[in-house]
Amino acid sequence: MALLEVHNINTFYGNIHALRGVSIEVEEGEIVTLIGGNGAGKSTTLNTISGITPAREGQIIFEGQDITETRPHEIVEKGITQAPEGRRVFARLTVRENLDMGAYTRRDRDGIKESLDAVYEIFPRLKERESQPGGTLSGGEQQMLAIGRALMAQPRLLLLDEPSMGLAPILVQEIFATIERLNETGTTILLVEQNAQVALSICNRGYVLQTGEIVLSGTGGELLANKMVRDAYLGAS
Amino acid sequence: MKEHIRNGVSAGLTFGVVTIFFSLIGFTSTATELMGGFIGNTSTARASSPGAIFNLVFLLTLVYLWNGSMAAKPTEEDTQQKAMQSGLVAGTVTGLLVAIYAFTVGSINAAGIDMRDYLTSMSSDAIELFLLGLSPVVGAVVQLVWITAVGAGAGWLAFKLRDKPLRKAIGRLWERIKERFSQVPLIQKINKSKYGNFIWYGVILLVLVLIPLPLSDYWNYTLGTIGIYVLLGLGLNIVVGMAGLLDLGYVAFFAIGAYTVALLTAPTPHNLLWNFWIALICGVILAALAGILLGVPVLRMRGDYLAIVTLGFGEIIRILSKSDALTGFSGGPRGVRDIAGPSILGMPFNSPRAFVWLIILGCLLVIFVTSRLQNSRVGRAWVAMREDETVAQAVGINTWQYKLMAFAIGAAFAGLGGVLFASRNMFTGPEDHNLMVSINVLSLVIVGGMGSIPGVITGSLVLKGLPELLRQLETYRMLAFGALLVAMMIIRPEGLWPSKRRRLEMHEEEEEPPTEHLANPSGGDAA
Numbered sequence A: 001m002a003l004l005e006v007h008n009i010n011t012f013y014g015n016i017h018a019l020r021g022v023s024i025e026v027e028e029g030e031i032v033t034l035i036g037g038n039g040a041g042k043s044t045t046l047n048t049i050s051g052i053t054p055a056r057e058g059q060i061i062f063e064g065q066d067i068t069e070t071r072p073h074e075i076v077e078k079g080i081t082q083a084p085e086g087r088r089v090f091a092r093l094t095v096r097e098n099l100d101m102g103a104y105t106r107r108d109r110d111g112i113k114e115s116l117d118a119v120y121e122i123f124p125r126l127k128e129r130e131s132q133p134g135g136t137l138s139g140g141e142q143q144m145l146a147i148g149r150a151l152m153a154q155p156r157l158l159l160l161d162e163p164s165m166g167l168a169p170i171l172v173q174e175i176f177a178t179i180e181r182l183n184e185t186g187t188t189i190l191l192v193e194q195n196a197q198v199a200l201s202i203c204n205r206g207y208v209l210q211t212g213e214i215v216l217s218g219t220g221g222e223l224l225a226n227k228m229v230r231d232a233y234l235g236a237s
Numbered sequence B: 001m002k003e004h005i006r007n008g009v010s011a012g013l014t015f016g017v018v019t020i021f022f023s024l025i026g027f028t029s030t031a032t033e034l035m036g037g038f039i040g041n042t043s044t045a046r047a048s049s050p051g052a053i054f055n056l057v058f059l060l061t062l063v064y065l066w067n068g069s070m071a072a073k074p075t076e077e078d079t080q081q082k083a084m085q086s087g088l089v090a091g092t093v094t095g096l097l098v099a100i101y102a103f104t105v106g107s108i109n110a111a112g113i114d115m116r117d118y119l120t121s122m123s124s125d126a127i128e129l130f131l132l133g134l135s136p137v138v139g140a141v142v143q144l145v146w147i148t149a150v151g152a153g154a155g156w157l158a159f160k161l162r163d164k165p166l167r168k169a170i171g172r173l174w175e176r177i178k179e180r181f182s183q184v185p186l187i188q189k190i191n192k193s194k195y196g197n198f199i200w201y202g203v204i205l206l207v208l209v210l211i212p213l214p215l216s217d218y219w220n221y222t223l224g225t226i227g228i229y230v231l232l233g234l235g236l237n238i239v240v241g242m243a244g245l246l247d248l249g250y251v252a253f254f255a256i257g258a259y260t261v262a263l264l265t266a267p268t269p270h271n272l273l274w275n276f277w278i279a280l281i282c283g284v285i286l287a288a289l290a291g292i293l294l295g296v297p298v299l300r301m302r303g304d305y306l307a308i309v310t311l312g313f314g315e316i317i318r319i320l321s322k323s324d325a326l327t328g329f330s331g332g333p334r335g336v337r338d339i340a341g342p343s344i345l346g347m348p349f350n351s352p353r354a355f356v357w358l359i360i361l362g363c364l365l366v367i368f369v370t371s372r373l374q375n376s377r378v379g380r381a382w383v384a385m386r387e388d389e390t391v392a393q394a395v396g397i398n399t400w401q402y403k404l405m406a407f408a409i410g411a412a413f414a415g416l417g418g419v420l421f422a423s424r425n426m427f428t429g430p431e432d433h434n435l436m437v438s439i440n441v442l443s444l445v446i447v448g449g450m451g452s453i454p455g456v457i458t459g460s461l462v463l464k465g466l467p468e469l470l471r472q473l474e475t476y477r478m479l480a481f482g483a484l485l486v487a488m489m490i491i492r493p494e495g496l497w498p499s500k501r502r503r504l505e506m507h508e509e510e511e512e513p514p515t516e517h518l519a520n521p522s523g524g525d526a527a
Helices: A042-049 A072-078 A095-102 A109-122 A124-128 A139-151 A169-184 A196-202 A220-225 A227-233 B003-024 B027-039 B050-071 B080-110 B124-130 B136-161 B166-183 B185-192 B196-210 B217-242 B251-265 B276-298 B303-322 B324-330 B352-374 B377-387 B389-394 B399-425 B435-448 B453-469 B471-491 B500-506
Strands: A004-013 A016-026 A031-036 A057-062 A080-083 A157-161 A188-193 A205-210 A213-219
Touching (some): A004 A042, A016 A057, A016 A188, A016 A213, A031 A169, A031 A227, A042 A188, A072 B389, A080 A139, A095 A139, A109 A124, A124 A139, A169 A196, A196 A220, A196 A227, A205 A220, A213 A220, A220 A227, B166 B185, B217 B435, B217 B453, B251 B276, B251 B303, B251 B324, B276 B303, B276 B399, B303 B435, B352 B399, B377 B399, B435 B453
Parallel strands (some): A031 A188
Antiparallel strands (some): A205 A213
């Protein structure tokens, strides 16, 4: 049984049919990516999984439990956390406060301290900026903070929404290296990306999303080699 | 045009227009009278007596000093000469405007035309006073010279004081006072004692209990009103300041508290005659329930939408209480009279003084609850929600629950305020609960400092207490209100007594030690 099974979900924004029968699976220990153009429904898929925009039809199973109707805060408690799109940090809280906020659902003081140390080890830059408001960090640091905050909840499954967005190429490399490292230490990751090249090269498996539907799936290597993917998302001539 | 000259002209124009405006609406005369009242030098019947002229000149000189010092703000190449030039230019510009104005109104007045036909405050006396009792021509020239000289002087003064900011000097003084005090043996002993905090709380409590004793009924009544607004402010502070939900219909919960105690204890229309204390508890609970009832449907909305819906709710409650259809139930437009006051062991406890004690007790209770909430998980959830609701959800905060909680607690505090207000006045009616109450409370929260408990108390003292001290200025209350809010938003957006966090938010660049990222904002990415 997969860690996360998404069966045929349909999500609407009012009358707009954003997801049309999306089904994906994430196995324990994998990095799975979801690529696609603007408005394809990538972020909506993540938001539907984390309960922020619930699905109207379909089923989401996490660790064998149906979480389709579960409310967002309970989903976090069950072990799925999301680092939202666009480096959304609490701009006016300090780095430390942002991270503490990430552990909101936890009450084990010692465990939280351990997680904090772990996050600081992954992102030493955050330690240096500990008492600085989140909004004053650079773009890359804010992304680190958003990911670090999501890690503070000790997720079984980490949802990353476009971590490379708006970052300089060198920082994109750095962030993706970190994502791989996180995965090696045992965090399962579902990654949404527009930067298909890098995303596909670090993932185990990937899905291609187009106007709310999965049109293609396969291992990272397969997708990288696929003609349609190359033409549409990799800008290959 | 050179920068320092431009500064001078713009300050001069602003202050000129403002001075003329204040004179046109009669504010200058009123302020003069007020000052005369304080120092008692205007006993003569004539409006333009030497005393009054002295007061006017004194007040306006302060304004013109401000003008000059505003103009002389630091420029790139900051020299004494330039600062003085800025002040001089500002003074001349203001002086010219005011002189032209003074000459014009003076001539009209001298021609025997009564300007009050057009502007109610422009009495002959007021115009003469503004001309310092001189003829239009001489008065205008004197104004020009005086304002110019003051402007230049202020520019010079501003330059001289620039290196020693007043704020630092006050800060040092405060430190010194604190040091002195902490050396007093008794205070040292208390601070060292295990129960130090409790002793200090006791002292504060004692002072609060003693305050109403020497005051007259009138001042106790005023103090009570201030206290009730502290209650309301603390409640709204939770909703707006902490949870970030803009509620413009806050008065609805105040009304529900007031009407609960009214209908349960008054002889008409229901003749229930319940005990005050039971009615008080009912009022608070009902208000909290109303908060939840309103909250469930509207809390899906964010920001402006929420503001509009709550605004509507506030009006609905007021109009319902006023409607003829409900006269039999709620007294209709005439309101409810003979509301019961509190009693203790059968003894009535309903003098204005007793009510002050009661209100202080209520405030202390509310302050205790608020400060406990602020530092709890609940408080942290509110902060997160205020900052970014989506992210708050993403870190696992049940936003819906905490919003409802904020609404219910805020409403309960307002209900308590309403109960005390209605019971003290022994009357409540629809007009006690109009939109102005919501606006007043919101203003005092903003002026005091959102999210800060001492801020709310300060705001309440300033917005509810000062107008009582300055009764003569009542006509200008709304004007002053507006001006105060605008000025606050520009000069001190975080409020008079902000919470620590808010101060940090608003003045990041000033209070943060300079760090590498500030010096190199874009390069941080590549580093």
